[in-house]
Each structure stands twice: as C-alpha cells, then as structure tokens.
Amino acid sequence: MLLTQVLAVSRTVAATRSRREKVRALSELLAVADTHDVETVVAWLSGELSSGRIGVGWRTIEDTRTAAAATPTLTVAGVARILDEIAAESGPGSVARRRELLTELFAAATESEQRFIVQLISGDLRQGALEGVMTEAIAAAAHVPHDVVRRAFMVVGRLPVTAAVALRSGAPGLEALRMEVGTPVRPMLASPAKSLDDAMRELGPDVTVEYKFDGARIQVHRAGSEVRIFTRSLREITGSVPELVSAVRELRCSSVVLDGETLALRDDGRPRPFQETMSRFGADAGELLLQPFFFDCLHVDGQDLLDSSLEERLDALERVAPDNRIPAVIRPGETGAHALLADALDSGHEGVMVKSLTSPYAAGRRGSAWRKVKPVHTLDLIVLGAEWGYGRRTGYLSNLHLGARDPHGGPPIMLGKTFKGLTDALLEWQTTEFPRHERTRDEHTVYLHPALVVEIAVDGVQVSSRYPGEVTLRFARVVRYRPDKSVEEADTIDAVRAMLVR
Incomplete structure (x- = not known):
C-alpha cells in the first residue's frame, strides 16, 4: 500500500467532524490494506508509531529535511522499515546513522508526505481517529459486530493487533482472544461527580464507596512466583518497586491480576505528597517504601473476571488480598457514604469513589459506573505554552496556557492562562523542561507540542467569547503536574463545559 493512500484518508478524517464519515473513510482503507500493512496503518492513523519512540528530536528532524520528491513512491512497508531501523539504532555512531536514514526517508517523500512523517514522529498527528471511531472502522472493515471488536481490544490492549x-x-478470531496474565489491560476510568449526593442518587443503593487515594495507579500481574507491575499508562515498573513485588508474592493465590493504587505513607499513616510517590518511578528513585492498596480483581487462578459484576470481583479481591484493600463500605446508604467521605478527608486523602456493584470492568473507558467525588474540583489540562515571567520571575517560564482535549481528536482547545500555584521549584522545572517540547516561540511565549498534563484546581468555569471553546476557568491554580497521565487522558472540552452553572 502506498503512503499517499494513508495520507488521503488522514486528511479526510481530519477534515470532518462527522463520526459516520470518519468510520467510512477508515473502514474503506482497512478493507483494501495489505495484510502485512494493517497493524502499521492502524497505528499511524491512531497517531502512533508502530515502533514506539525512535530517539529523534526536533533539531534532528529540521536538520535532515531535504527538498521534497515530485511524485509519491513511498510504501507503508518501506516507511515502517526505515522507522524501525532508526528506532533500533544504538551505541557509537547511532546518531549519525539515524540522521542518514531520516535524510533518506525525507528525500523520497513528497511535501505532504514529509509533513505527515514529521507529525507522526513528533507525536503531533491529530486527525480525529480516536479509539471509539477506529474500533467501529475495524468492525465495519472486517464485517464483525462492534462489541466483539471492542471486547477484543479491551483484553489485547492494542488496536493494531486487534485490527490484524x-x-x-473475523469474529471467531476476536472471540478467541483472552486476557493473558502478564499482559496489561487498559484501566477503567471514572467520571467526576458534582457531589456525593449526586453520585449516590445516580447510581442508587447498590454501590460501594471507597477512599480516593492521591497515589499512583498500578496494575499487578502474578503467575506463580513471576510478578509484573504496570502504571496506568501500561509502562512496566517491576524493577523499580521490589517491595510491591514481594507483597504480591505473598497473596493467597497462584495467579492474579489486580487493579489498585500505591503510595508512600508517613509514620503516622497519612499519605505523603503525590510527588514523593511518583519520584519512585523516575530515574533518581528515592528510598521511600511504597504500600499497595487494591480496589479490583480482574483475574484469579485461571478465571477471568472482566465481565463479572464488581460485587463478584470484590469477593475475589477479599479472598486473595484482604489486608491490602482500599478502605470501602458496600451499600453504605447516604449517612454511611458521608461518614466515609469525612473519614477519607480526615485521613489526608482526596475524597471517595462511588461505584456501581453491578458494573463489569470496562477497560479503557470513562463511564458513569465509577464516579469520583472530591471537595475541590480539579481538571487535568494540557499545557499549550508558557510566557516568560517578569519581576522576581524574570528568566523563568511562568504563565501557563491551558487547553482541554478535543473529544473529536483535533488540537487541544485553549481555555485560559494561570501562574497561580507555581512554586520556585516548578518554575525552575518548567524553564528546563518546556523547551524539550517546543513547537515554536515568539518574544514573549514558548508554545509547546501537546505532551504535558497539569492538574488545575478551579472555582468553576464561565462563558467567554475570548477563547475558542467559549468557556474559561475561574480562579485557576496549579496543583501539580501529572507525569502518570498522557494527553489522551486529559479532560475534554465537553467535561469543562459541563461545569457551567446553568
């Protein structure tokens, strides 16, 4: 398959907001794609490199771009091969070899193909082919029910593999796919609730209410004595958390997959700041011990539980990890729920989660079956840029430009700016880190590629004609950066608009 065929569909998908048209264009391309190209095509149209990060920065990209070819000759397989070679280069001479390969690729590409390749390498290819749209396209191209595709994607965790x-x-192949202990599944996500009463009213009496920790999400897999631990982004961290590995080996089972949180505690049992917990996953890991707390069980001793109700999964969790459960109460009623929320806040935690006991585990989806309740409302937003400070902040990148995610897959949508909540340490970090994600700059501002997620506390939102989303933030202040979250997990403009007081 020629790369120009993929470009044509990418342009079509980016140009329309119609979900039906996106699905049609994508499914028609997948239906005619060569078998060995399918995984690559799906990855690229989802805005990802099939080979992952390839070790090439913006300076290298700009330095290696050449005059464009006049006619399109590049194939999907040929481009994938070169990108794989670039990713595989390491050791002495690897930088020069990467530049040589990239120059070769650009020289064979037309102008539009060069732009596509640059966007793909930089992670800036946003054409609206979101997961939901792509699963529908795969279903249409393969003539199988959408639910079968979505279920297979849930257990496999990768759209390209699901498509292949x-x-x-067809459907028999998809239905044969099963969860594999050791291969992470995408975590189920929660939606914010306006209040505890709203969450309880919406979900009814058959709920569990549990502490909401300010920790790091973990997914734990154990098969015999072999343990693997993953973050919410499915990055493996097993080697950096030996105390968690030891704790999992002590559980009362032979195989298990658990969902939960880990955090560092003070001597009095109260949680340490989120940044201290996250420091254990960085290059300069500290010596703080992490504690595991689990709230869900997805598999135990050969039995998959994804389709079981939460109540059944909690029974399994109680059997295998009774000493490591997050504090929770089942069917607490209104009085009990408010008492648990008060206990959680008094213990230094963020709030509570309210979950339907009848719900299956909807991997990778943010639905209404899980609702999070926090007294202070926060949004996870995308950093679009930062302005150079003045006064005591002269020389530092300070005032942040904040954006919400476009649910249709377009560029982030600007909401406003803030410098409130920025400590001296954060100012120094921003000034060092932001240029690594620089898209362009002018005299006052450094504009970034969408890569960094920051948690912002707000007193609400209000209508504004100044910004493209027609809403802006009230009294926004920085709480912390979220290195555990990708921009695909940032809050959408729809979630922000839902906060408007009507």
Whole structure:
C-alpha cells in the first residue's frame, strides 16, 4: 500500500467532524490494506508509531529535511522499515546513522508526505481517529459486530493487533482472544461527580464507596512466583518497586491480576505528597517504601473476571488480598457514604469513589459506573505554552496556557492562562523542561507540542467569547503536574463545559 493512500484518508478524517464519515473513510482503507500493512496503518492513523519512540528530536528532524520528491513512491512497508531501523539504532555512531536514514526517508517523500512523517514522529498527528471511531472502522472493515471488536481490544490492549486479528480471522478470531496474565489491560476510568449526593442518587443503593487515594495507579500481574507491575499508562515498573513485588508474592493465590493504587505513607499513616510517590518511578528513585492498596480483581487462578459484576470481583479481591484493600463500605446508604467521605478527608486523602456493584470492568473507558467525588474540583489540562515571567520571575517560564482535549481528536482547545500555584521549584522545572517540547516561540511565549498534563484546581468555569471553546476557568491554580497521565487522558472540552452553572 502506498503512503499517499494513508495520507488521503488522514486528511479526510481530519477534515470532518462527522463520526459516520470518519468510520467510512477508515473502514474503506482497512478493507483494501495489505495484510502485512494493517497493524502499521492502524497505528499511524491512531497517531502512533508502530515502533514506539525512535530517539529523534526536533533539531534532528529540521536538520535532515531535504527538498521534497515530485511524485509519491513511498510504501507503508518501506516507511515502517526505515522507522524501525532508526528506532533500533544504538551505541557509537547511532546518531549519525539515524540522521542518514531520516535524510533518506525525507528525500523520497513528497511535501505532504514529509509533513505527515514529521507529525507522526513528533507525536503531533491529530486527525480525529480516536479509539471509539477506529474500533467501529475495524468492525465495519472486517464485517464483525462492534462489541466483539471492542471486547477484543479491551483484553489485547492494542488496536493494531486487534485490527490484524479481525481482518485475518473475523469474529471467531476476536472471540478467541483472552486476557493473558502478564499482559496489561487498559484501566477503567471514572467520571467526576458534582457531589456525593449526586453520585449516590445516580447510581442508587447498590454501590460501594471507597477512599480516593492521591497515589499512583498500578496494575499487578502474578503467575506463580513471576510478578509484573504496570502504571496506568501500561509502562512496566517491576524493577523499580521490589517491595510491591514481594507483597504480591505473598497473596493467597497462584495467579492474579489486580487493579489498585500505591503510595508512600508517613509514620503516622497519612499519605505523603503525590510527588514523593511518583519520584519512585523516575530515574533518581528515592528510598521511600511504597504500600499497595487494591480496589479490583480482574483475574484469579485461571478465571477471568472482566465481565463479572464488581460485587463478584470484590469477593475475589477479599479472598486473595484482604489486608491490602482500599478502605470501602458496600451499600453504605447516604449517612454511611458521608461518614466515609469525612473519614477519607480526615485521613489526608482526596475524597471517595462511588461505584456501581453491578458494573463489569470496562477497560479503557470513562463511564458513569465509577464516579469520583472530591471537595475541590480539579481538571487535568494540557499545557499549550508558557510566557516568560517578569519581576522576581524574570528568566523563568511562568504563565501557563491551558487547553482541554478535543473529544473529536483535533488540537487541544485553549481555555485560559494561570501562574497561580507555581512554586520556585516548578518554575525552575518548567524553564528546563518546556523547551524539550517546543513547537515554536515568539518574544514573549514558548508554545509547546501537546505532551504535558497539569492538574488545575478551579472555582468553576464561565462563558467567554475570548477563547475558542467559549468557556474559561475561574480562579485557576496549579496543583501539580501529572507525569502518570498522557494527553489522551486529559479532560475534554465537553467535561469543562459541563461545569457551567446553568
């Protein structure tokens, strides 16, 4: 398949907001794609490199771009091969070899193909082919029910693999896919609730209410004595958390997959700041001990529980990890729920989660079955840029430009600016880190590629004609950066607009 065919569909998908048109264009391309190109095409149209990060920065990209070719000759397989070679280069001479390969690729690409490749390498390819749209397209191309594709994606965790199986083996192949202990599944996500009463009213009496920790999400896999631990982004951290590995080996089972949180505690049992917990996952890991707390069980001793109700999964969790459960009460009623919220806040935690006991585990989806309740409302937003400070902040990147995620896959939507809550340490970090994500700059501002997520506390939102989303933030202040979250997990403009007082 020619790269120009993929470009044509990418442009079509980016140019329309119609979900039906996006699905149609994508499914028609997948239906005619060569079998060995399917995984690559799906990855690229989802805005990802099939080979992952390839070790090439913006300076290298700009230095290696050449005059464009006049006619399109590049194939999907040929471009994928070169990108794989670039990613595989390491050791002495690797920088020069990467530049040589990239120059070769650009020389064979037309102007539009060069732009596509640059956006793909930089992670800036946003064309609206979101996961929901892509799963529908895969289903249409393979002539299988959408629910079958979505279920397979849930257990496999990768759209390209799901697409390849669908187009090769149809519904029987997809239905044969099962959760594998050791292979992470995408975590189920929660939606914010306006209040505890609203959450309880919406979900009814058959709920569990549990502490909401300010920790790091973990997914734990154990098969015999082999343990693997993953973050919410499915990055493996097993080697950096030996105390968690030891704790999991002590659980009362032979195989298990658990969902939970980990955090560092003070001597009095109260949680340490989120940044201290996250420091254990960085290059300069400290010596703080992490504690595991679990709230869900997805598999135990050969039995998959994804489709079981939460109540059944909690029974399994109680059997295998009774000493490591997050504090929770089942069917607490209104009085009990408010008492648990008060206990959670008194213990130094963020708030509570309210979860339907009848809900299955909807991996990778943010639905209404899980609701989070926090007294202070926060939004996870994307940093679009930062202005150079003045006064005591002269020389530092300070005032942040904040954006919400476009649910249709377009560029982030600007909401406003803030410098409130920025400590001296954060100012120094921003000034060092932001240029690594620089898209462009002018005299006053450094504009960034969408890569960094920051948690912002707000007193609400209000209508504004100044910004493209027609809303802006009230009294926004920085709480912390979220290195554990990708921009795909940032809050959408729809979530922000839902906060308007009507």
